[in-house]
Amino acid sequence: MKKLIYIAILSTVISSCTKEVLVDIPESEEKLVVDGRIETGEPPVILLTRSNNIYDETSGNLLLESLVSGATVTVSDGSNSVVLDEICSQSLPPGTEEAIASFLNIDPEELDDVDICFYSTTNTAIYGQVGKTYTLDIDFEGEQYNSTTQILQPHILDSLYWKEDPDNPDNGYSWMTLTDPAGQFDAYFWECRRINLNSDGEPIDDRYRTTFNPAFDDAFFDGLTFDFAYENPFNFNQETPPEERGFYQRGDTVVVKFSKINKPVYEFMEMKYTQLQTGGSPFATPSNLPSNISNGALGVWAGYSPSYDTLVCDD
Amino acid sequence: MQKGTQILILLFFVLLSTSLNAQNYTLSGVITDHSNGESLSDVKIVVPSINKGTYSSADGFYTLTLPQGEYEVEFRFIGYKTLKKTITLNESKKINISLKTDENTQDFEEVTVRGEGRDENVKGTQVGTIKLEMDEIKTLPAFLGEVDVIKTLQLMPGVQSASEGTQGFYVRGGGPDQNLVLLDGTHVYNASHLFGFFSVFNVDAIKDVELIKAGIPAKYGGRLSSVLNVNTNNGNNKRFGVTGGIGLISSRLTVEGPIVKDKGSFLISGRRTYLDVVTKPFIPEDGNFSGTSYYFYDLNLKLNYKLSDKDKIYISGYYGKDDFTFSTGSEDFKVDMPWGNAVGSIRWSHLFSDKFFMNTRASVTDYSFSFISSQDDFQFGLNSGIRDYGGSVEFSYLPNPRHRIDFGVDYLYHILTPVSVSANQDDTEFDVGEGQDIFGHESAIFLSDEFNITEDWSVHAGLRFSMYHHVGPFTRFEDDVVGVNDSSTTYNQGEVIADYNFLEPRISTRYLIDDKSSIKLGWNRNAQYIHLANLSAVSLPTDIWYPTTDILKPQYGWQGSLGYFRNFKENTYETSVEVYYKEMNNLVAFKEGVLPQDNAQSNTDNLLTQGEGYSYGVEFFIKKSLGDFTGWIGYTLSKTERRFEEIMDNKYFPAKYDRRHDLSVVASYELSKRWTFGASFVYATGNSITLPVSWYLHNGDLQFEFEDRNASRMPAYHRLDLSVTWFDKPTKTIYNEETGEEETKKKRFRHNFNLSVYNVYSRQNPFFLFVQDNGSAASNTFQLSVQQVSLFPILPSITWNFEF
Structure with a gap:
C-alpha cells in the first residue's frame, strides 16, 4: 500500500522529462555483502560479494565481477559447527540445482553458463531444523564478520482459494486465509510457483519467486483472521497480454511457500522491497537495508521456516 | 513563568x-x-x-x-x-x-x-522586511497566468523556493514550517495548492503582503524564521465592483460593494482550476487512467462594518480545497487525495482614544489531508490534520510622538491528528492502532515599544513570554514496542503531560546616518511548538504536522541581523546589504529508515529525532521603484547546515535548501499607458540531495547503499520568464451635445490581457535526481547513471483580466 502514494504523486509528473546528468557522488569504501540463508531441511548457502561505487565501470556479469572467494565460512547451531565448502554452480551436487537457482534468482539453465561460487555444505548435520538458532562466522582477509538467525516454528495458512476476476474470464488472484497468532510479533515471507506442466512436460515455473511485496508483519493485524490476495509474479512480461498480467489462470496449480522469519530478517526484507519500489524517489527518505551482520558488512543472514500449500485454480 | x-x-x-x-x-x-x-x-x-x-x-x-x-x-x-x-x-x-x-x-x-518614492526602507525601524505592492506584481510574468504572492516573494533576497514551482518557502535557512503564515491574522498551515504550484492566496482578494525575515516583533510568535502577513481587501464601501480573470487553467471572480454606504462593505472572491475539465477529453473513459482528475477551488470572504467612529468589526473567511483522484480504470485501483484549509476570524477594533486602541480577535483554522486508496475490496485510508482555535487581544498605546507601545495576549488551542490510518477488507477491519489526536495549549503575553531615543536613533524593543502545555487525553507508547501495546501510559482528558515556556526578547534598532542612509540591527529569540516533519525533498501535503509533546521538545533559536540601507536619487533607487546569523535548536526530522506508516501501535514522535542547525549569509538588494523602468536585483550568499542525534552520528550535513548562490533579477517596463513588459530571471545553486554512493546485489536484486546525507548537488537552477500586458484604453471620448465639445470620460469597464512565457529558453531544471540502471545484467550492458527529472519546459499562457 505504501507504493500507492508514490504512484499517485509520480503520476502528476507524467508530462515531465528525464535526462542523464553528471553529478559528484562521494567515493565509498568497498564493503563485504553477505547473502546467506538457511531453511528447514536445506543446507546453509552463503554468497559473498563486494559493494561497488555508483560510477564504477562494469563490463561483464555483475555477480561474477563482485564475487568474493577464499573466505572461511562457518555455520554452527550450538552443538554442530561446520566449515562450509566453496561450491560452484557448474559443479553442483545433483538435485540441488532448483534450490540454488532460486537462491541466486536465476534460471536453472543459466547455472551452467556462469560459474558462480558460493559457500555451502553436504553435511546434513547442519541442515536447517525448526527451533534452532544458527550462528554465521566469516573470516575474510583478516576481518571477522558474524551474525545469528533462527528457524522459527512454521505457521500454516488456514486455506487457499482462487477467485475469478469479473472483467477477465478465467483469470483471477490467488487468495489465502490467515489467522495470525495473537500477542506476539510475527513476520511472514511469501513465495510461489506454478507446477502445472507446460508443453514440454515440465512444471511451468522452474523455481519459487517472490511477489512485489513478499515480506509483511502483523503490526496491523495481530491476532486477526483475514483474507488477502497476491498477484502472479511470473507473468509480468511481454508475452502476457496486459490485462492478464498478475493473474493466475483457471487450471493453474500453485504451490505457496509461506515462511516465518524473525524480526531482523523482516526489517531487512521490508526495507529491501521498499527500496526496490521507491529507490531514488524524492518522495522517500534515503534508507539503507538494515544488515544483521557485524563489522559493517551489508546483506543479511536469514533463517526461513516455510510451510507449503497447494492451490488448484478453479471455482 | x-x-x-x-x-x-x-x-x-x-x-x-x-x-x-x-x-x-x-x-x-x-x-x-x-x-x-x-x-x-x-x-x-x-x-x-x-x-x-x-x-x-x-x-x-x-x-x-x-x-x-x-x-x-x-x-x-x-x-x-x-x-x-x-x-x-x-x-x-x-x-x-x-x-x-x-x-x-x-x-x-x-x-x-x-x-x-518611499524611504521607509531607510527610515523604518524594522530590519529585514519585505513589502509587496500588489499592482507591481500583477504585470510580472506569472506561472500559467496565475499571479502569485509567494512566488514573487521567492524572488527576494533571503527567500528561496524549495524546487521548481513549489510554494514551500525557506527564509534564511529556516524550514517551511518555520514561517508564520497569517491570513488576516489567522494561521494558515499549508499555504499551497496543486502540490505547491499555486499558493492559497488569491491576488484579487489581497490588499497587502509583508514578510518579516528578522527582528520579528514581539506580537508575533510560534515560528522561528519569519512572518508572512497577508491581508485581504475590505471591499469597496462606495459602489459595487466586479473584477475577474480568465486564464488557461483557472478563472477567478471577485465581487465587492457596500453593505451600507461608507459604513460597511463586503468582498467575495473565488477561484477554480479547470484542469480536470480541460484534460477530461484526453483521458479515454475506458482507458488506463479514466477517472483521474485534479482540481482546486478557493473562496475568500471579507466583511467589515463600522459600528461607530470608535468601533469596527471585520469578519474574514477562507475556504479552499484540492482534490486529486488517480484511477487506473479497469484495474479497479483508485486513489483519492483531498486536502484543504478553512480559516475564519472575527476582529473587533476599538479606539479608546486617539492614543490608545485595541484589537480583539477570535479565530479558527483547519487543515486536513486525506488519502484513500482502494483496490478491489481492500481499502486503505490515511488522515492527517490540524485544527486551532485562537483568541488574542492586542493594545496599542501611543503616549507621545516618541513611543508606540503594543501589548497583549495570544492564545491557541491545538488539536492535531498526525496520522490516522484505517484499513479494511470487506468486513475485516485491520487493527492499525488508534489514530490519536494530540492536544496542546499555546499561549503568550507580549509587550513592545517602538521609540525614538534621538531624532536619528530609534529602537523597537519587545519581550514575549510563551508557554505550551501538552494535555490529555493521550497514550504514550514506549519506543521500539511493535505489535503489542502492553507498554503504554494513558493520560486523562485535560491532564497536563508536559509544559514548556520560553522568554523571547526581540530588539530592532535603526540609526539614521543622514537623510538617505541608515544602519539597522536586529536580534530576536523565538520558540516554536508545532513542527512539520517532512519525509521528502519537495513540499508535499503528505508532510506531517506534529506538536510538542512530552518527548518532542519545542524548537527555539535566535537570529542576529545587521543591515546598511541607502537610497539614491530621491528614493528612486533603494539599496541594501544585510548580513545574518541564525541558530536553531530542537529541529525535527524522521529517523533514518523510517516510514510514516511505522507508527502503528506507537506514537509518531517515536519515529522522530531532534537536532540543531545554523545558517548565515549576506543579502544584496537594489531596487528601482520609480520611473517607467522599475525592478530589482537580489542576491544572497548563504550557508545552512543541520545535524540530528540519530542521523549520521550527529555529524553536520547541508540542509536540503542550503544554497550558496541565489540571484533574482526582476524588471518591468511601462512602454505606455497601454503596454507594460515584464521579465524575471533566477539563478540558484542546485539543491543538495542524497544519492546512493554504492550498489550491491542481494538475491539477484540491485540494492543501493547511502552514506552521508545531502552530499551531492543537483545541477544549478536558472530560468527566464517574460510577460507583456496590454491595457485597454482607460478613457473614452464622448460628444457633449450641450457644449458641442468632445469630452474625455473614464470607462467603467476596464480590461487587460497578460501574456506570460514561463521558462523562455526551455531550460531543463532539476526537479529531482535518481540513479537508474541502464541495460541489463544479463546482456552484459549494465551501467548506472544519474538521471534528472525536469518538470516544465517553455510554457506560454494568456490571461484576460477585467474590472467594472
Missing part, C-alpha cells in the same frame, strides 16, 4: 514612565482610497517643517502628536497623489483623509505627476 511575568511588568512601567511630555496635541484619523473607501496602510504622514512623521497602520489609522502650532502636513503614498494640508493644532484633532490615485490625475490632466 513567575520570573517572566515580573520582567514584563517591570518593563511595562519603565516604558510608561518615559511618556511624561505634556503640552502636545494629537492629530489622528483614517486614510482611505478616494475611489473605493479601502483603508490605506503605510501611508507616510510628514511634517516637513519640523522633520517629523509617521506611517498609517494596517487599518489606515494614523496618529501624530505635535506641539501646539500651525503645520503643513503631507500625506504621501506610492501610486497616489500627494496631499498637502495646512492644519492648526490648538486642540487634538481628528482628520480623515482620502487619497486619489495617480492614475486619475494622469487620465484627466495629462500631466505626469509621480508619487514620491
Whole structure:
C-alpha cells in the first residue's frame, strides 16, 4: 500500500522529462555483502560479494565481477559447527540445482553458463531444523564478520482459494486465509510457483519467486483472521497480454511457500522491497537495508521456516 | 513563568514612565482610497517643517502628536497623489483623509505627476522586511497566468523556493514550517495548492503582503524564521465592483460593494482550476487512467462594518480545497487525495482614544489531508490534520510622538491528528492502532515599544513570554514496542503531560546616518511548538504536522541581523546589504529508515529525532521603484547546515535548501499607458540531495547503499520568464451635445490581457535526481547513471483580466 502514494504523486509528473546528468557522488569504501540463508531441511548457502561505487565501470556479469572467494565460512547451531565448502554452480551436487537457482534468482539453465561460487555444505548435520538458532562466522582477509538467525516454528495458512476476476474470464488472484497468532510479533515471507506442466512436460515455473511485496508483519493485524490476495509474479512480461498480467489462470496449480522469519530478517526484507519500489524517489527518505551482520558488512543472514500449500485454480 | 511575568511588568512601567511630555496635541484619523473607501496602510504622514512623521497602520489609522502650532502636513503614498494640508493644532484633532490615485490625475490632466518614492526602507525601524505592492506584481510574468504572492516573494533576497514551482518557502535557512503564515491574522498551515504550484492566496482578494525575515516583533510568535502577513481587501464601501480573470487553467471572480454606504462593505472572491475539465477529453473513459482528475477551488470572504467612529468589526473567511483522484480504470485501483484549509476570524477594533486602541480577535483554522486508496475490496485510508482555535487581544498605546507601545495576549488551542490510518477488507477491519489526536495549549503575553531615543536613533524593543502545555487525553507508547501495546501510559482528558515556556526578547534598532542612509540591527529569540516533519525533498501535503509533546521538545533559536540601507536619487533607487546569523535548536526530522506508516501501535514522535542547525549569509538588494523602468536585483550568499542525534552520528550535513548562490533579477517596463513588459530571471545553486554512493546485489536484486546525507548537488537552477500586458484604453471620448465639445470620460469597464512565457529558453531544471540502471545484467550492458527529472519546459499562457 505504501507504493500507492508514490504512484499517485509520480503520476502528476507524467508530462515531465528525464535526462542523464553528471553529478559528484562521494567515493565509498568497498564493503563485504553477505547473502546467506538457511531453511528447514536445506543446507546453509552463503554468497559473498563486494559493494561497488555508483560510477564504477562494469563490463561483464555483475555477480561474477563482485564475487568474493577464499573466505572461511562457518555455520554452527550450538552443538554442530561446520566449515562450509566453496561450491560452484557448474559443479553442483545433483538435485540441488532448483534450490540454488532460486537462491541466486536465476534460471536453472543459466547455472551452467556462469560459474558462480558460493559457500555451502553436504553435511546434513547442519541442515536447517525448526527451533534452532544458527550462528554465521566469516573470516575474510583478516576481518571477522558474524551474525545469528533462527528457524522459527512454521505457521500454516488456514486455506487457499482462487477467485475469478469479473472483467477477465478465467483469470483471477490467488487468495489465502490467515489467522495470525495473537500477542506476539510475527513476520511472514511469501513465495510461489506454478507446477502445472507446460508443453514440454515440465512444471511451468522452474523455481519459487517472490511477489512485489513478499515480506509483511502483523503490526496491523495481530491476532486477526483475514483474507488477502497476491498477484502472479511470473507473468509480468511481454508475452502476457496486459490485462492478464498478475493473474493466475483457471487450471493453474500453485504451490505457496509461506515462511516465518524473525524480526531482523523482516526489517531487512521490508526495507529491501521498499527500496526496490521507491529507490531514488524524492518522495522517500534515503534508507539503507538494515544488515544483521557485524563489522559493517551489508546483506543479511536469514533463517526461513516455510510451510507449503497447494492451490488448484478453479471455482 | 513567575520570573517572566515580573520582567514584563517591570518593563511595562519603565516604558510608561518615559511618556511624561505634556503640552502636545494629537492629530489622528483614517486614510482611505478616494475611489473605493479601502483603508490605506503605510501611508507616510510628514511634517516637513519640523522633520517629523509617521506611517498609517494596517487599518489606515494614523496618529501624530505635535506641539501646539500651525503645520503643513503631507500625506504621501506610492501610486497616489500627494496631499498637502495646512492644519492648526490648538486642540487634538481628528482628520480623515482620502487619497486619489495617480492614475486619475494622469487620465484627466495629462500631466505626469509621480508619487514620491518611499524611504521607509531607510527610515523604518524594522530590519529585514519585505513589502509587496500588489499592482507591481500583477504585470510580472506569472506561472500559467496565475499571479502569485509567494512566488514573487521567492524572488527576494533571503527567500528561496524549495524546487521548481513549489510554494514551500525557506527564509534564511529556516524550514517551511518555520514561517508564520497569517491570513488576516489567522494561521494558515499549508499555504499551497496543486502540490505547491499555486499558493492559497488569491491576488484579487489581497490588499497587502509583508514578510518579516528578522527582528520579528514581539506580537508575533510560534515560528522561528519569519512572518508572512497577508491581508485581504475590505471591499469597496462606495459602489459595487466586479473584477475577474480568465486564464488557461483557472478563472477567478471577485465581487465587492457596500453593505451600507461608507459604513460597511463586503468582498467575495473565488477561484477554480479547470484542469480536470480541460484534460477530461484526453483521458479515454475506458482507458488506463479514466477517472483521474485534479482540481482546486478557493473562496475568500471579507466583511467589515463600522459600528461607530470608535468601533469596527471585520469578519474574514477562507475556504479552499484540492482534490486529486488517480484511477487506473479497469484495474479497479483508485486513489483519492483531498486536502484543504478553512480559516475564519472575527476582529473587533476599538479606539479608546486617539492614543490608545485595541484589537480583539477570535479565530479558527483547519487543515486536513486525506488519502484513500482502494483496490478491489481492500481499502486503505490515511488522515492527517490540524485544527486551532485562537483568541488574542492586542493594545496599542501611543503616549507621545516618541513611543508606540503594543501589548497583549495570544492564545491557541491545538488539536492535531498526525496520522490516522484505517484499513479494511470487506468486513475485516485491520487493527492499525488508534489514530490519536494530540492536544496542546499555546499561549503568550507580549509587550513592545517602538521609540525614538534621538531624532536619528530609534529602537523597537519587545519581550514575549510563551508557554505550551501538552494535555490529555493521550497514550504514550514506549519506543521500539511493535505489535503489542502492553507498554503504554494513558493520560486523562485535560491532564497536563508536559509544559514548556520560553522568554523571547526581540530588539530592532535603526540609526539614521543622514537623510538617505541608515544602519539597522536586529536580534530576536523565538520558540516554536508545532513542527512539520517532512519525509521528502519537495513540499508535499503528505508532510506531517506534529506538536510538542512530552518527548518532542519545542524548537527555539535566535537570529542576529545587521543591515546598511541607502537610497539614491530621491528614493528612486533603494539599496541594501544585510548580513545574518541564525541558530536553531530542537529541529525535527524522521529517523533514518523510517516510514510514516511505522507508527502503528506507537506514537509518531517515536519515529522522530531532534537536532540543531545554523545558517548565515549576506543579502544584496537594489531596487528601482520609480520611473517607467522599475525592478530589482537580489542576491544572497548563504550557508545552512543541520545535524540530528540519530542521523549520521550527529555529524553536520547541508540542509536540503542550503544554497550558496541565489540571484533574482526582476524588471518591468511601462512602454505606455497601454503596454507594460515584464521579465524575471533566477539563478540558484542546485539543491543538495542524497544519492546512493554504492550498489550491491542481494538475491539477484540491485540494492543501493547511502552514506552521508545531502552530499551531492543537483545541477544549478536558472530560468527566464517574460510577460507583456496590454491595457485597454482607460478613457473614452464622448460628444457633449450641450457644449458641442468632445469630452474625455473614464470607462467603467476596464480590461487587460497578460501574456506570460514561463521558462523562455526551455531550460531543463532539476526537479529531482535518481540513479537508474541502464541495460541489463544479463546482456552484459549494465551501467548506472544519474538521471534528472525536469518538470516544465517553455510554457506560454494568456490571461484576460477585467474590472467594472
